[in-house]
Amino acid sequence: MQPPLRLIIFDFDGVIAESIAMKAEAFRETFSFVPEYQDEIVQYHLDNGGMSRYAKFRYIYREILCQKLTGEQEQRLGDRYAGLVREKMYTIPLVPGATELLIAWSRLLPLYIVSATPEEEMLMIAEKRGLADYFAGIYGSPRPKADCIRNILGENGISPGEALFVGDAPQDLQAAVETGVRFIARVATGDIDRFSGCPGVEAVVADLYTLHAYLLSTPTDNTSTSR
Template sequence: MRLSPPRIRDGYHAASGGLHGADRSNQTDHRSAAGLAVGRTLSLACPSVRDRPRVTVRAGLGAIIFDCDGVLLESVDVKTQAYRLLFTDYPEHVDAVVGYHLANGGVSRYDKIRYVYRNILRKPLAESELAVLCARFASLSLDEVLNVPLVNGVREFLEAYHARLRLFVASGTPQQELEAVLDHKGLRRYFRAVFGSPLSKVEIMGRILSEWRLAPSEVIAVGDAPGDCEAAEAWGVQFIARRKPGDEAPVPMPAGVEEIGDIADLLGIMKGRLEGGTMI
């Protein structure tokens, strides 16, 4: 299948996992950091549950691409805390670090830490030091991630649809670590393939479309960050956002993005479609 190159707008660039034109920012408030990451290119909103756009499933669905943290696993808080601990020696910058992390879910920790040093701490960072920091991040988070619960409905959905649809994982977690986590959770067997960093989300989606000869209209991507939405939009793939119920400070999503509370919602949508309905 021959694919057109992805459509990436100026500003937030999902493929590079960062910002263009924001390198000189010295924002320290976490909401400002989040706004820098996505506000230039996406019209963002935090709708209430009642305001969520109804979710539709296109006819001819053949594949679903899932993010991991916050979509399959309730692991976002664990990794947020790991960033707090990783930069505990810089208390005046921790909120900005966390804000950037939350606004850029799906971006690899390597790119996030590089950004933090260059734009928030304004300190040089050698590649050897970056490797040490990334290893420390893994030591702070991996054991906790292995013990977090699945997002509600994940196993039921995968059991119901892994033989009927081509299912994939696209994550910013390093490839080897991602495979280890999914193996530990007993989830890897449900997926045709799982992809982590150093590939970006845009690169992963393009590879899935190409290698499995899928048209964008046959695919849904489920994520929890604006970067996930941007990657799906780049390839013309339908995007559904998972917004955790009860989250008091959700990361803003582009206005009008379809949302679910958990994967049980997606299971209900799919069952409704099979029974003749297309909306919830």
């Protein structure tokens, strides 16, 4: 029997915000100077949703373009991509049920964001969207997600089995497995389900209304908040 749940960690893109398609298009535009490789680059981006953009840039140059990537080029790519997505992230729709879930569960348990988005950028998005107050902490790259999760467990003094990570990418599941926390996958209706039946996946939900209903049936310990 699992111990009561004492905190919840969320990825952001594809879990709280419906930003996957928009960011894929921004990745395509970032690499508009190599049109013959754009489809392969975008597919790599989509297949590695939980990875930082800079790690993707390095892989793309090394394995797809077979070119050396300088620090200056990497920064220009990062600036171009950020410029394409920044304003859109302030208005992109949230995943259905996100607002209701955050209002309800932020009153019961500490909630966290762990994202591959650069941390300063993630903090700004949460502030601009009016979401920051729902979270006890917001973490982003360049720190690996597993390191962020370990930090959250440590600062709350809880065991991995008392924490839940909600993600939408294989890298999110990997971070959950590495740290021992529970994992629920969000797979939007119509998307390919890469999680059902995988070891370590507790449940698969289509939206946050479904997650909210699932959590209501899960034992929790709402006396443990560190907020």
